[in-house]
Amino acid sequence: MKRRDFISQTLAGGALASGSRGVGPHEAGAGREVGFTPRGQLVIEHAAPGKPHAGKVLAAIQPHVDDVPLFAGGTVAKLIKEGYTGHLIRITNDEMAGAGTTGEAVLHNERDNDAVAKALRLEKVFNLEYRNHRLDSAPLQDLRGRLIFLFRLLKVDTVLCYDPWGLYEENPDHYVTAKMVEAACWMAGMDKDYPEHFAAGLQPHSVSEKYYFARGPQMVNRVVDISATVDQKVEANLANVTQGPAGENGARLRARLAAQKKRLPGLGNDDATANRQYIKEIVLDVDSEHLRGVPSDRELGRRYGLEWAEAFHYIGPTASKLEEYISQHAVSL
Structure with missing residues (x-):
C-alpha cells in the first residue's frame, strides 16, 4: 500500500471524521459563529449576511498561480463578499509550468496571476519571484522576512495558504511556503524582529x-460552505490558462471528443461553456481526486448538507479566561 493511501485511509477513520463522532459538527456563520476549538471539533462555516468582516484584511498566499483557486477560491470569494479586503501573494515565478520557453512561462503565469486576483476581487498582487521547484534551496530567512514585512504593511488578520502540518506533500515549494508563512504569522507581532520596519513607520502585527x-x-476542523461562491471559484480557475487542470481544458476535451465523433452534453455547445462546465463538473467534482488530489467539493458539501464546500485546518485566536477567573475568585485585601 502506498504511504499516501495508507494515511488517507487512516485519517478517514479518525481525524477527518471527527465531525461524525459524538455530537455533530458545530455551526458557524449566519449568527451562529463558533470560535476556534484547539481540540479540533469540526465547525461548519456558513455564509454570513451583510459585511461582518468589514475592516479586516486577508492574504491569499500561493507558491504557484493555481494553488489558491483550486483549493480555497470559494472561501476567499466568500470572505471578500463578507467585508474583507484581500491581497494575493505569489511566492515563485512559475518558470517550470506552461508551454513555450522558460521566459514565456514566467510572463504568461504572471498575467494569469493578475487575472486570478481580479476574479477573486483581491486588491494588490505581490510576486516574490523565487525560483520554481527550488524553494527548498532559497534563503528561507529572506522569504520569512519578506512575509513579515507584508503582514505588517498590509495589517493582515487572516491568511489562506498550504497547511504546514499536512501529512503528505511532495512539492517543496508547497511545504516550504507553508512553514515560512506559519512562522511569519507570529513573528510579525514581535517587537524585536526586524526593528528597521518600525523606523519606516510599520508596527508589530500578528x-x-x-x-x-x-x-x-x-487534520480538517473547518468546512466552509461555498455554494454561493462556487461560480466565482470557477472564474478564478478559468484564469489559469498557462498551467494546471483548469483553464481551457474543457475546450480541448470537447475538440478531442468531436474528432472521435463524440460529445459530452454537459460541456455545452461552445468552448467558453465547455471550459466553465469542465472546471465545475470535472475538476471540482467528478475527477477531483485525480486532478487535484482532494475529494470533490460537491461530495464534501453533500456530507454536511451543503451544495459545495472546501475543507481546512483552521487555527484562530483563543480567548483568555483570566479576567473571568479573577471576577469569580478574587477577594478583597
Missing part, C-alpha cells in the same frame, strides 16, 4: 486566523 488547505490528507 496574524490571528489561518485557513490552511492541503493537496492530500490533513
Whole structure:
C-alpha cells in the first residue's frame, strides 16, 4: 500500500471524521459563529449576511498561480463578499509550468496571476519571484522576512495558504511556503524582529486566523460552505490558462471528443461553456481526486448538507479566561 493511501485511509477513520463522532459538527456563520476549538471539533462555516468582516484584511498566499483557486477560491470569494479586503501573494515565478520557453512561462503565469486576483476581487498582487521547484534551496530567512514585512504593511488578520502540518506533500515549494508563512504569522507581532520596519513607520502585527488547505490528507476542523461562491471559484480557475487542470481544458476535451465523433452534453455547445462546465463538473467534482488530489467539493458539501464546500485546518485566536477567573475568585485585601 502506498504511504499516501495508507494515511488517507487512516485519517478517514479518525481525524477527518471527527465531525461524525459524538455530537455533530458545530455551526458557524449566519449568527451562529463558533470560535476556534484547539481540540479540533469540526465547525461548519456558513455564509454570513451583510459585511461582518468589514475592516479586516486577508492574504491569499500561493507558491504557484493555481494553488489558491483550486483549493480555497470559494472561501476567499466568500470572505471578500463578507467585508474583507484581500491581497494575493505569489511566492515563485512559475518558470517550470506552461508551454513555450522558460521566459514565456514566467510572463504568461504572471498575467494569469493578475487575472486570478481580479476574479477573486483581491486588491494588490505581490510576486516574490523565487525560483520554481527550488524553494527548498532559497534563503528561507529572506522569504520569512519578506512575509513579515507584508503582514505588517498590509495589517493582515487572516491568511489562506498550504497547511504546514499536512501529512503528505511532495512539492517543496508547497511545504516550504507553508512553514515560512506559519512562522511569519507570529513573528510579525514581535517587537524585536526586524526593528528597521518600525523606523519606516510599520508596527508589530500578528496574524490571528489561518485557513490552511492541503493537496492530500490533513487534520480538517473547518468546512466552509461555498455554494454561493462556487461560480466565482470557477472564474478564478478559468484564469489559469498557462498551467494546471483548469483553464481551457474543457475546450480541448470537447475538440478531442468531436474528432472521435463524440460529445459530452454537459460541456455545452461552445468552448467558453465547455471550459466553465469542465472546471465545475470535472475538476471540482467528478475527477477531483485525480486532478487535484482532494475529494470533490460537491461530495464534501453533500456530507454536511451543503451544495459545495472546501475543507481546512483552521487555527484562530483563543480567548483568555483570566479576567473571568479573577471576577469569580478574587477577594478583597
